Amino acid sequence: MPVVTLEDIKSAKKTLDGVAKKTELDCSRTFSTMSGNQIYMKLENLQRTGSFKIRGAYNKIANLSDEQKEKGVVAASAGNHAQGVALGATKLGIDSTIVMPKGAPISKINATRSYGAEVILSGDTYDEAHEEEERYAEETGATIIPAFNDTDVIAGQGTIGLEIMEDLPDVDVVITPIGGGGLLSGVATAVKEINPEVEVIGVEAANAASMTASLKQGSLATLDNVDTIADGIAVKKVGDLTHKVVSNYVDHVVTVEEEEIAHAISLLMERAKLIVEGAGATTLAAVLNNKINMQGKKVAIVLSGGNIDLDMASTIIDRGMVKAGRRVTLLTSLQDVPGALSELLGVISQTGANVISVSHDRLCPEISLKQAQVQLTLETKDEEHINKIMTKLNDNNYKSKRIR
Template sequence: MISLDDIFVAREKMRGMIHQTPLDFSKTFSSLANNEVYLKLENLQKTGSFKVRGSFNKMISLKMGELNKGVIAASAGNHAQGVAFSSSLLGIPCTIVMPKGAPLSKIQATRRYGAEVELHGTVFDEALDYALELKEQTGAAFVHPFDDQYVIAGQGTVGLEILEQLPDVEAVVCPVGGGGLIAGLAMAIKEQKPDVKVYGVEALACPSMKQSLQAKKALSIDSMPTMADGIAVKKPGELTFKMVQKYVDEVFCVDEMEIARTMLMVLERNKLLVEGSGASSLASLLYHKIPIVNKKTIAVISGGNVDVSFISRIIERGMVEAGRFVHLSLSLKDKPGELEKLLGIITTLEANVLNLSLEHIGEKIFPGYALLNLSVETKDHNHVEHIIQELTKKGYEIQK
């Protein structure tokens, strides 16, 4: 088990190499969460996530003899970039094993830091097993993504910063995957201020820490796909599990829609790009998963590495959920002027047509008619319903 002193030592070793990330108060999110909400912006950390803290601390703690053959790591993305970045600073070779489904942006970023990337398995745990095989074959030093005392101590520096930036904090909410971040953070906070509540948040699709706590042992669970790929770990670490048992008050879960909506809200309100795992902590507050009210609360935004193609899907889905974007299909007489007439009605209703297409042949298309598909920008759910009602009154048969 690590000590608080190990975390202070880690901070001194990393001073000048790792950012002290901002703590940002949000009036909007405070109102929505019924708490005084601050965001600890680890998405603004070097490499785009907190992971570089632990990987750098681990690697500068190794002896040169251990580094001669380079380092190996397994990661779904953020740990990969942290290890690759640290390797480039130290001038040592680096191999990263990533799951085949890892976001392309994270694979490319890892390679840009100079690492050799091998894709293996469909989930993190399979990539981890293969990385351990490579370690045995090559003799390279292995940098575990979470279950390592130096990695945990490095992540714990987030907790030291939190207490310095908001000394009267009452609750801290942190994403949980393998448990490295929350284990180190919780120790740093609880050892100094035991009254501060520390809560973990997992994706409902992969609640390995929550189920392990219920079983009182680290379990390997079955999981579902999740946009919070950074915390999709099927089994927590043995060391991190023990520390979470000791220091963390409770672990909660958020679902995919709650994560997606939160990602969009942070992008809109705070102009910050946050990945699914990073948004999970704030999502738990916005959707009132944690039973706290009127507390000075920090949500750790753990990372911001999002694939560009995925951003567009999040934005579109979020707009649909907010009633600001709707797809409509309707049957239209295949005659000159009919399309212009319909578009005139929609314009009068103060909606904006973004895309349209006409199909003239199909199983459900009658002779003399066409199927019109519309993508329409709207104001809210009431506006959507008003458009549908008005078009229905005028004889159009609408399908959402």
């Protein structure tokens, strides 16, 4: 027997009518040109609560018995699942409690509360929050809403697959991220039941590749550690249900590295004007880094969420600028006399670079007492521009080195 059927997913679609948005499937000329394929982005980062999770959470809660609804629901999560459960329960008039680790970002705590949930902060890790979730459920009778390993949750996530097939019936390849496997399982079931010829591919962060490990050994594998900027898919162990569906329906599972994910996030911001979290950007990262052997195909990639921490986004932008040659930090020295810094900046201005910051240090032990060390961060055009700046400085007797 299948874990979920196409009819289950169609039923979930009716349940979600008026709750989850039918998100746009947007063709990207930029990413199509870069990859040699026709790339269509399924914009679940613009879904209610900022991710696809509302689909599965609401479908699960809506299918509870009256007795279960009366006792409320509980979930352990520090991210998208928390907000999906909170909103889903509130829409149905059901009490919800979300257990979050004590160190959860205040923005996510506040967002979850704003959707109507009571938030309990417990433990320092997700596993400790999960223990409190189970204790709370046993004490109160509340129903635990799983993040991925549940038939109603999988069916809800599968509505994304239905929408893709409705909007692009001649699609060749569908790619989704993998965390616990609920999203991939639902999408794969919908797509393959409608058209078995469509290739379905899942993408994991290399530093959290629990599905890859499970498929390799033919049974559920538990990772010792997960460490990735794609926190939405940082799962040590996938579910037995999702493992079964992926084994039956999914053609390939590939992994992407941290720098590849970060670069995809920055490209989505700069070229598509989209805010996408690490988990959601894995699909584009896989396409642009040739993890999948395809050319000239119609490819739908699921951008699963947009709830990225602002500090992380800022760091990714800064690192992306450096990698693209758009920003550089140089170290040089000059005579510690009046006007020396002004002369240095005059040389910089001749190169057309924009000065972002200047640090002037007279106390550095690595230079003579009559000198000062200067660190410059400059906005530049590209690597060629940086090389011209270095040459200009050297021609004017400023010994300089690039430190970033």
